Amino acid sequence: MTPDAAPSQPPHRASPERGPDAYSRLRAAILTLDLLPGERLSERALEGMLGTSRTPIREALLRLEAEGLIMRQGRSLRVTSLELAEVLEAFEYREYIEGAVAHLACQHATPDELARLQVVLDAGRQGADAAAWFEIGSDFHLMLARLSRNRFLVRAVTDILTRIERARWIMCSLPSARDEAHDEHSQILRLIADKRADEAAEALKLHARGLRDILAEALSQRSRAGLRARGVDVVDRA
Amino acid sequence: MTPDAAPSQPPHRASPERGPDAYSRLRAAILTLDLLPGERLSERALEGMLGTSRTPIREALLRLEAEGLIMRQGRSLRVTSLELAEVLEAFEYREYIEGAVAHLACQHATPDELARLQVVLDAGRQGADAAAWFEIGSDFHLMLARLSRNRFLVRAVTDILTRIERARWIMCSLPSARDEAHDEHSQILRLIADKRADEAAEALKLHARGLRDILAEALSQRSRAGLRARGVDVVDRA
DNA sequence: GTCTCTTGATTGGTATACCAATCTGGCGTA
């Protein structure tokens, strides 16, 4: 944790509550920026913070490292910094991954599955909560990936969503193009139902690029200072 | 134990094997089929086998689980079975991943990098050792991935190679189309140098399919009995 | 003979003690 002198929000740490396991809680803390990008982590400090011993904490750290949410440099651990370059690479990767998903989903998806996905989509249209809406967005892309019938693509999409989740969280307050996203999702679904794979892939690409550009702006030079002031470690290259 | 008194002897241990860490050794044991697919693993048994305590072993198991080399079912751990379906999915995934690599490598690779890759390729032509030759094959695809300048694609290729390594090991004794692979690799490199991305992607696809078909045959019904006789857990669906 | 229940062994999960490497701060010297 950065020096306690930097107060942005009252960080609700140091609550040795029980309930979810150490991994889930630590992961949530990172993804919601409760633990800031670049922040140094000490197993002993987490011991007090999470109310468990180091053994489950080490397990959590190992898992989070595999997810790319924390990094080791030498012996010390820190929350992975937000790199603009990395986010852009994630989106570049995503275009190819979701292109593949589109093609395979066209081959394998049943009308029933597509209909169910549409239901999920429409249900999300009502919910007002921004966080819940983000959830819907992730679910859509994940469920779509499952239609590819390829576990590696599912994992790839899962990884991507994890990697960019913190960036999405940062722009949580930004004006969200919510209905627009719903329309785009529906459009993608329709194209897949019609087996128009290339168009679906293209739509997914454009959909992702929209989000990418918003995120890139949020992480860009112009906004960097504001994030830094909140303690977020945003890196250009590194 | 009374460790305070004398530094004379380590607290425990009769196992001499000290060199590489538990993770590397366990990983190697799995990939070389020294630990068979489907085999049950017990942390305590590994403790004796590897000559370390459970702490580093648990770390190793966590990492290997993230790599998909071992799986948890309930509380027990076992080496991931070889599933024909999974191998086929890995190859399907690979086609998309390497297609993406081809396109991006065409955009980013420098002539110098391509030349260096060709050198590695030619050097591998001499080595007679089948295992070393496999190594070259993996290195080629990994180095190629790096030319994409996308860390996610690099990781994806790394993951794929890990996933199919055991299957490759099984066919280690099969007649290897060695010079053929060298020619294909060189051909791919040439196409990328010429910025003919689509053709390079197609060549990579055909190259991978060649290997896939050999592996699929090795894991197929016909060969299943032989593998089972050797103790390998080969699964059709499940 | 077989089915079930009990019991002991084995397992993964957790907490903790110890060590060596690293970091840090402060003191002494040039």
Added chain:
DNA sequence: TACGCCAGATTGGTATACCAATCAAGAGAC
């Protein structure tokens, strides 16, 4: 003042003791 060096604190790495859940084997009833 600036530099460097040393001691104490802190850290991650390791070993190990303990627990609860699970599994397996054996005894006993029918």
